[in-house]
Amino acid sequence: MPIPALFLFVLLATAGAALAEGDPWAPALRVAAQLPASAALATAALAAGAWTGARLGARPVGTSPLSAAAGLLAGAGPALPAFLVAAVLAALTGATAGWTAWLAAWASLALPAAAQATRIAREALTERLDAPESFGAMARGLPAEAVLSGRTRPAAVGAVARALGSAGAAMAAGTAAAEGLFGLPGAGGLFVEAARAGEAGLALTALAGLAGLALLIDAAAAGLARPDGARR
Amino acid sequence: MSGGGLPGDAARAGAVLELRGLSLHDGERFYVEKASLRLEAGEVLAVTGDPGAGKSLLLRALAGLTPAGLRREGHARVSGRAALAVANPALAPELPLEHQFAELLSATAGLDPEAARVRAAAALDRMGAPSPAKLLDLPPRALTDALRWRAALALAMAGGPALLLADAPGAALDPTVRAELLARLAGWAREAGVALLLAGRPEDGVDGPADRVLALERGRLGPPAPAPAVAHAAQHPSGPPVLSARDLSVAFPLGDGRVLTAVEGVSFGVARGETLALLGETGSGKAVLARALARLAPVSGGRVTWMAQDLARAGDEMRRDIQLLFPHPAAALDPLMTVGAQLTQLLKRLRPDIPAGRRPAQIGRALERAGLPAATGGRYPGALTPEEAARAGLARALVTEPRLLIGDEPAGTLSGAAREAFLARLLRLQEEEGVSLVLATQDAGTGLRVAHRALVLAGGRVVEAADAAVLADGARHPYSRALVAAARGERPGLLPGEAQGRQEAGCPVRARCPSARGACAEAMPPLEEVAPGHWVACHGPEPGQI
Amino acid sequence: MNLPPDTHPWPAAWRRLTARTPAAAGLALLAALLGALVLAAALLGDATRDPLPRALDAARISLSFAFLAGLLGAGIGLAWGLLAAALGGTAGRRLVETARGLAALPLVLAVPLAGGLSGHDKAMLLPAAALAAAPAVALATQAALRGLMRAEFLTAARASGATGREVLLHHLLPNAALPLLAAGWSALPRALAAEGFSGALGLGLPGGRAGLGTAIGAAVARGDAAGLLAPALLLGLTLWALGAVGDGLRAEADR
């Protein structure tokens, strides 16, 4: 399903949910007002996570402590979904508002994103190092260092950039969990509140807003990745 | 064309490469043993050997890239820089060519991007690439295989090496395209005074443009052994055709109402015990034609008869008579079933007349005739070597006791002696049992050697048909002549370009034909008999004198 | 690894799978967890007040939930992907595009939504988790089958007179088993994560004796970091193990 069709679907769902509520525009307006906060949280976390992961993962695999840390992070990724990190941080800090809560929410979204990015970058790096084109370039006379800096490292970063284009769903879900657990304002917090209170109209509207956020993140990331992706 | 802009114009004097007793081993096994050779500037040497003979390792060692774990002994001296072109184009698929040239030329020759671009364009032109300037902006992913090879070799030569080592250059390309490519490479090396070492399997055509040929056999480098007792077609059998095709066309529906015509208006007959070769490049329609005869491709026009029966209307009993040998024998076997189980299944389906109790004996005999021990029946396809897989494919074809075998590059995965042995076995079976053979192959040398008659296909049409012996010495169509020349290692007389599929109108080879004229673009020339049994389709001035 | 040539490819694949460190560790972890669950259920009887047995009890419920929802989701996804591959053409492409579009949405949010709106009704949570996992399974299924359907050995079987049914049953499905297992397996960690996700928000399985997610949610609500430790660790490890086995299966299927 192409992105515009999905947007239409999301918009229709929002409108439908709002109409069912009786007061057609109140839930939609509330969600719309809260969405920028969620978008800011998600993008800040995703950007930090992807940047860190790409830096860590694009390092040559070796015995240095940093390389070991990268390996650990990449390996532990599947055990660290955002909601779990958020739950642990929420229980540890007890933060329900203020800067600590924002910071903790950001960290619980950024950590899984970094783990995932590290993993992707590492896999791309190893794959490219083993690829015939890398050996072929060295055999023609390109120094190994030039192959690494000019080819394999950009390829690893490029792989992370491309993967960002499908990170939206996980980020939107993670944002909902983090906002819900830390009691932060935002579409995600609204969604959790409404679901807890059994307010179907508001919950559905917020869900539609979060789905829209996921698609927006995907679209923006794909747009960002394209100039680089086309080259690698 | 001169080597303008390329380095190395001044011929270098003296030996560029000198080996005395060079060995490569890992402490247990010698991969190369006491190799000695001398290669002068501007000299072209071919080293042939079967897969696993040690060619790639030798080349890596000469380029100073000995794999970790291997030790080098003896004396090896290269004066100047050596560049290795590895056994596939090995270009970064997404980086524009210009970037890849600039990267290499700045590292090896310190050229700035502008100068690199000029030299790159010259090298691409030298390798026969059309419009080099446009090509430089493209990433290899957007190029055809042949263009990728031209670019890869141009890249290797643009770096200005004193010694260029090329590992199986263009091996997977059509022989016609490859022969032209190798001739260009060799011509450049001689002119620029670069020592060129071409390595490849015996059938990769690297010996064609070379001044000297050495063979690497189980690590030993020496003069090539005299050609093995190669398989040859037996006496041409005579008799009425058992298989005949009249005006046969094959078309695939494309789903949107259009059709893709792959073969058009082909007619021929094959007698009992006769071998017909279908020759042509990739996309010529030979493989599709072979599959249509095995009822695996949709016949859209014309008629094929087997023993005077219409193939299109025949039932399954005809499948026992006609069996296909696949181009990738290992991939044509179900990986989850033993070879024996697959043969049993085939017998159950196609030979219900054989009682279950006699099936093992029948299978054992088929394996034996294919040159495999009976125990192969208990093995899984994944555990077979290419040679065993090819033979298992043959055994599967033989188990129903067919009377017509259709081979689509049946020996395509084999090399050297194994290839010859397989073909010899096929011909022996034919002689002993009177089986008819239809062999589709891009290797005109093999095809004309083992067949009695041959059809040359281009763009889905027959452009020449004659007895194999006639074609081998007196092919008249420019395209047939190119196929035969390429098989001999000579430069084919076609212009650079690539194998082409079917075209709407006109001669299918006109884009590469040096004698093309106006009429060639307008209509497909009719097939005319130029001598008894020899048919040619060409608008050319005087077929035979082109 | 050198195997005798008459080894069936499946045992060979199993040996290669267990030779991969993460997959082997994942399998060992899962086996240990299942063993501990059985032992805990047999020895401890009803839930005690100690945190570890209680977490094990929750893990049993979570895993049962994940297993049922994963099975359902894998079933739906496999059927979806099989249908797309079988139909091919425009209809098949539509099915694939729908799955791709849905997989881009945060479907997991449907699970807490179902939990909240239904009053923690299992009968709503389970299908929601299954549906959230299905599109990804459908995509992997269709991709695996698309490659396999072009395999030359299927053509060879057809050339030997096999009917469409025989080709499907004797050749296509057996060879698709491993890729389909890898595709379907991915529904398990997704379903488990969905339970954890909604439970942590207090929108999961009903309270009392409930799953790991609910236990985590309760601990967060109490601000009880110590009480969080056991369920969070168990959930993280199980997710990791399921993921590692899934990666191994996928690598084997892609060989």
Ligand code: SF4
């Ligand atoms: S002369 Fe014309 S008809 Fe003959 S091969 Fe050339 S292009 Fe074709």
